[in-house]
Amino acid sequence: MSELAGIKVRFTVIKNEDAENYLDDRDKSELSRILWKIQELRHLNGKPALNTYLVVNTDETYAADIVRIMQANNHWGPVIDPNQAELKYDGDMLILPETEEAIK
Template sequence: MSKFTVLKNDEVVEYGTEEQRKALYDLLVEIELNRAINDQSNNRQYLVVNLDEPYAQDIINILNHHGVDPVDA
């Protein structure tokens, strides 16, 4: 399993049933509540780069230059 899961909101709405969207919402709330209980930041923000974009390799090179392996990040 990958470290991160990325979902496009419009695809969740388009392809998910109401029950699936509710289950996803409930899971996200549960994660947020447990992060708060465990004193973990709820304000994390992530950079997502679509690898088929022409600039993706530039971003990977910058991350590598700063010692970040984008596959493990």
């Protein structure tokens, strides 16, 4: 999906079902602790402890429509940030960026 080129990766999404199916009890406990810590620190910084988001899988047929809506509302655009990977697609294949270590 060429509409995704250059977008800043701002969120990490974990499907609840995947966490339930693929994490053991220790992993689930660690994930819960990390999420609680983030929630508490957001609260201490005066931010809402929990936000609610809409998530759109990029392989959905309507994903390009969502991109156009976001563009029309100035919530989309290329961002240059050395700490973020740029999503690149070749057809329907995600191309991972090269890293300095991978080049060595």
